[in-house]
Amino acid sequence: MxxxxxxxxxxxxxxxxxxxxxxxxxxxxxxxxxxxxxxxxxxxxxxxxxxxxxxxxxxxxxxxxxxxxxxxxxxxxxxxxxxxxxxxxxxxxxxxxxxxxxxxxxxxxxxxxxxxxxxxxxxxxxxxxxxxxxxxxxxxxxxxxxxxxxxxxxxxxxxxxxxxxxxxxxxxxxxxxxxxxxxxxxxxxxxxxxxxxxxxxxxxxxxxxxxxxxxxxxxxxxxxxxxxxxxxxxxxxxxxxxxxxxxxxDEYGLYTIIHASGLVEKKPISPAGEERLRSVQANMEALSARGIAVVPSTFAEGRIRMDFVKAPMGTAYLRDLLYQDKEQFLAAMDRFAALILQSSEHVREDAGDGEGVLLAKGYFDLVPLNCFVVDGQFTFIDQEFVIPNYPANVILTRMVDIAYTGNKEMQKILPMETLLDRYGLTRYLGRWRRMSYEFLRDIRNLGPLRKVYEPHQRNDQQVFVNRQRINYTEAEYQRLFQDIFAGLEEKKLVVFGAGRWAQRFIDGYGHEHEIALVVDNQKAHWGKSLRGIPIAAPEELKKWPQGSFKVLICIKGYQSVMRQLDAYGVKDYSIFDPTREYPRKPRKIVVPSVQTVQEHGAEPPKKKKYHVGYIAGVFDLFHVGHLNMFRRAKEQCDYLIVGVVSDEGVRKNKGVEPFIPFAERVEIVRACRYVDEAHEIPLTYAGTREAWSLYHFDVQFSGSDYEEDPAWLTEKDYLEQHGATMVFFPYTKQTSSTKIKALINQQLKEK
Missing domain, CATH: 3.40.50.150 (Vaccinia Virus protein VP39)
Structure with a gap:
């Protein structure tokens, strides 16, 4: 390190x-x-x-x-x-x-x-x-x-x-x-x-x-x-x-140096990187041969040299285009997508099944961040990485994600989801983003760098909390953001908002606090329901006696709602912050005592390492590998909670269709004698941190294939900062849902 x-x-x-x-x-x-x-x-x-x-x-x-x-x-x-x-x-x-x-x-x-x-x-x-x-x-x-x-x-x-x-x-x-x-x-x-x-x-x-x-x-x-x-x-x-x-x-590290003379050089950080630069030059020449515009360059003395290009970067060009004309932006994105498909021969064409085109050579960095726009033409630089037999959909997803990176205004004008649907990326979006992340993780050395970077990187949730603190007195901050459940004992709870924040609150806390009504300013939501709770117009609150209810604002732009409630004369309200952890009602977990066990004539139980354990998974085509994991987990904890991914979650994050529907999968898991509880993992509460917030477990068990994954190790660090940990179990190698599905598909094809 x-x-x-x-x-x-x-x-x-x-x-x-x-x-x-x-x-x-x-x-x-x-x-x-x-x-x-x-x-x-x-x-x-x-x-x-x-x-x-x-x-x-x-x-x-x-x-x-x-x-x-x-x-x-x-x-x-x-x-x-x-x-x-x-x-x-x-x-x-x-x-x-x-x-x-x-x-x-x-x-x-x-x-x-x-x-x-x-x-x-x-x-x-x-x-x-x-x-x-x-x-x-x-x-x-x-x-x-x-x-x-x-x-x-x-x-x-x-x-x-x-x-x-x-x-x-x-x-x-x-x-x-x-x-x-x-x-x-x-x-x-x-x-x-x-x-x-x-x-x-x-x-x-x-x-x-x-x-x-x-x-x-x-x-x-x-x-x-x-x-x-x-x-x-x-x-x-x-x-x-x-x-x-x-x-x-040493192999991949580069300096890109711009001189006042207009010369641009790419210089390896060590002699070991010269071959990498030679391959970059070859990649640029191969793209040019397929009709893709590239910045002309030469390779000599271990460096790539080219002229400085006085033109906007692709990201800036696309951003400004969307600000000016939505249709022109879509046309430009279509041209970019066509270049990605043009960059290589096709091993497989798009069959309309969500898999897209399989490229013989996938130019991973053929994205808006690595190009200029010269006279309206996308002109590329820095094509370092070529991956054989690579899905074009990974690069198309990167194209959209990079075009929108960090720009909320673009999202308001034309949601990113529109582009993802336009290029057929939505069905298996989780898979494309996961493949992109895994490649970048290895190239950028994110594994070894995790311990270097993490102590110095900003937590955006903490930034949001810090901004809130600046705007209010200590007493106001306590009432509005911290003690959000204060005074609910004899009052009805009303959720203001029907979007993602409201869904997060209901998914995370609805089983502990009964919600009487959801109100929302969007007329299109009135008369519908959210998680089974009716949605009404905010004016409905004027009919309720003051002091009989409390409003929990579940909207990011909460200031305007605060003014609205003040105008209604409603003073009892707080603000839900999905990044914050709130007090939980204690779970009633009963572990048999030594005396109880001895009265039934059994051996006294050995003290286990952990009290409450947690496992998350799809558990499709339940097999002995799943059973082994539950058994190992139960051997280490008194009480085992299992989170089961919903059908929608499988489609979104795994990019596949589950063989067994959720209702049947969760019942199978519940029937296992090693499992004490099994619940659906809400889409809005799908991560380790959200699961810990829900259950306050002592340990999360996971498969060993994530043991070196920087993202999972980051979550492990988070758990350890909160008094819990993560334990990785080896999978049963001879059996997996993936292998079973492959065998089933093969047999179906043979028929």
């Missing part, structure tokens, strides 16, 4: 071309392994710690100078920046450059609520540490500077010229570098994945703000961090932008 982390962090410096024969001086704690990176590239590099710098200075003469000096770390923990820079200056050749990285105290992440890396408090850097180090007794632990502050100090130190590169998302995960006179020509939503020192305090979605910062000339001033290039003679690198995918490892 540490090797992967170091690989990512070398993206700050690894793209820099070092002239042949030149030595590099690294100063600081080389926690990123830069010396090893330069050694691998055949570049001599020496490392000195901060404590060794005086020795280095005492021993140097006019021959001991360096073209490249890099300050690696820890300088922000020292009191005076000038005291660090001035002594190092004599070690730099006149034409040389000094590089160092810095956090920006005015970085966007800190305005979004992240904590200062040195003080551990929100807003200290923004406030210029006025409160953090305002007293003599305050111990200095480090500080960040702004771009203007560092620029002034460097000029005072003697550097005649400076070039700042804005680093996103941060110094620990440098995926993008933008020179100070260069702006992104693409929407960074879906490209930048923010990281934080303290994700729990964040209350804004950082990536959603970059477009506005760019439009208002604030992008560079509010970058989270900078790489600074310092020059004595006024010369600088002509690099304008760098994209780094070092997290993919």
């Amino acid at each position: 540490n090797d992967v982390r170091k690989e990512i962090q070398t993206g700050l410096f690894g793209w820099i071309d070092i002239p042949d024969g030149e030595h590099v001086l690294l100063i600081g704690r080389d926690q990123w392994g830069m010396a090893e990176v330069f050694k691998r590239l055949g570049i001599p590099a020496v490392v000195f710690s901060w404590n060794d710098v005086p020795i280095l200075l005492d021993g140097h003469n006019h021959h001991d100078k360096y073209s490249i000096i890099m300050l690696l770390s820890d300088w922000e923990k020292k009191n005076d920046f000038l005291d660090i820079i001035r002594p190092i200056l004599p070690l730099l050749k006149k034409h040389g450059r000094l590089y160092f990285c810095m956090n920006n105290r005015l970085g966007l992440r800190y305005f979004c609520g992240d904590q200062d890396p040195y003080t551990g408090q929100c807003f200290d850097g923004i406030d210029n540490y006025r409160m953090a180090y305002g007293k003599k007794e305050d111990v200095f632990r480090g500080r960040m500077y702004s771009q203007a502050e560092v620029r002034s100090m460097l000029q005072e130190a003697g550097f005649s010229s400076l070039k700042f590169y804005s680093v996103l998302p941060d110094l620990e995960h440098p995926a993008f570098l933008f020179a100070e006179d260069y702006l992104p020509n693409e929407d960074l939503v879906g490209r930048v994945f923010p990281f934080y020192h303290h994700p729990a305090s964040v209350f804004l979605e950082e990536e959603q703000l970059y477009s506005s910062l760019i439009e208002n000339g604030m992008f560079h001033a509010m970058a989270n961090a900078y790489l600074v290039e310092c020059s004595l003679d006024g010369s600088h690198s002509d690099v304008e932008h760098v994209t780094c995918s070092a997290e993919r490892g």
Whole structure:
């Protein structure tokens, strides 16, 4: 894991071309392994710690100078920046450059609520540490500077010229570098994945703000961090932008470098990646031969080179097109879909059964994120991955998902579901997205990176909660969002809303709290029912005596409903937040006591490791493998609850039709002597976290095929944070529902 982390962090410096024969001086704690990176590239590099710098200075003469000096770390923990820079200056050749990285105290992440890396408090850097180090007794632990502050100090130190590169998302995960006179020509939503020192305090979605910062000339001033290039003679690198995918490892990791001259280079992060680039060039030539427009490029000296394209990215083009004209957007998406089908020979044509076309070669990245639109024509770049005998529907699904990524306005104008239906993707959508995820998981190293990324990634549910807290007093917040069941003992419960949030509430809490009525502002819902509960107009509440009922608002845009209820004179209401966990009524689980068992003449029971266990599954064509899993689970827990996927859930998530209908599957599971309870898994409460919220089990049992899956390991971490865990059982290898279905289908074909 540490090797992967170091690989990512070398993206700050690894793209820099070092002239042949030149030595590099690294100063600081080389926690990123830069010396090893330069050694691998055949570049001599020496490392000195901060404590060794005086020795280095005492021993140097006019021959001991360096073209490249890099300050690696820890300088922000020292009191005076000038005291660090001035002594190092004599070690730099006149034409040389000094590089160092810095956090920006005015970085966007800190305005979004992240904590200062040195003080551990929100807003200290923004406030210029006025409160953090305002007293003599305050111990200095480090500080960040702004771009203007560092620029002034460097000029005072003697550097005649400076070039700042804005680093996103941060110094620990440098995926993008933008020179100070260069702006992104693409929407960074879906490209930048923010990281934080303290994700729990964040209350804004950082990536959603970059477009506005760019439009208002604030992008560079509010970058989270900078790489600074310092020059004595006024010369600088002509690099304008760098994209780094070092997290993919030696074979797949690349730098994409845009030069001011208009040259674009793709450079491997290590010599091991040169063959990968050679195959990328071959892929582009193969697409061009099939009539697909690609950006012309050449492969030489281990790099791909091409001209810079001054045209909108496919994602931005499609977004703007939808804003202007829905029909033109659909026509453009149709053209894109046709290109995907044109990209390869067809092993199998679309038979109208939801399986779609099977491509001889599936170009996984033939998506809007990897193309420009030149004179209305989609023109592709970066086609790294070709998968033989691959469903076109996976790539078509990626086309739609990427076009809509993070854009709620597009969803309002034309729901994504319309496109998914248009291209026949809905029936097995779960399968296509799962295949896409599994491929990306492996390519992006998500397994090894899970422990690296998770502690620093934002939880969007927590962001929503943090936003709520800011808007209300403590007492109001408690009444509205936390104590939502307070006062229900002698009152009727009314749910306001008939959408997804209302469904989530009824699925999750309806069995514990009787719901008298659902009200909704959409006239089309009146007279219908939701989960068997009648839906009426909100005006119905005017007929009920005040104090006889409580309203639970189950709508995301709850503010307008609050005003509506206030106008009705209804004061007793709260707001359901589907991301929050609310108190549950205790389950009555009876475990036979030792005395009871002995009275019946049986052996005293052994104490089991867990009290309440949980298993989720389809359990189609119930077989001995299912039975073995239930038996093993019951051997470890006193009480076993089983969640059974509904027919609709099987279609949506598995992309197949169950052989046995839900009503029969759940009854079969209930009849098993190892199972104490069996319930339908609601579509709105289908995940591990929702199941834990429903049942508060001590352990979830699952099949061993998910044991290394990063998504499942993330859920395991969540359970362990809440006092539960996840245990993986090996499957009965000789038997599975999939094998039985295949055998049945084969026999049917033979008949």
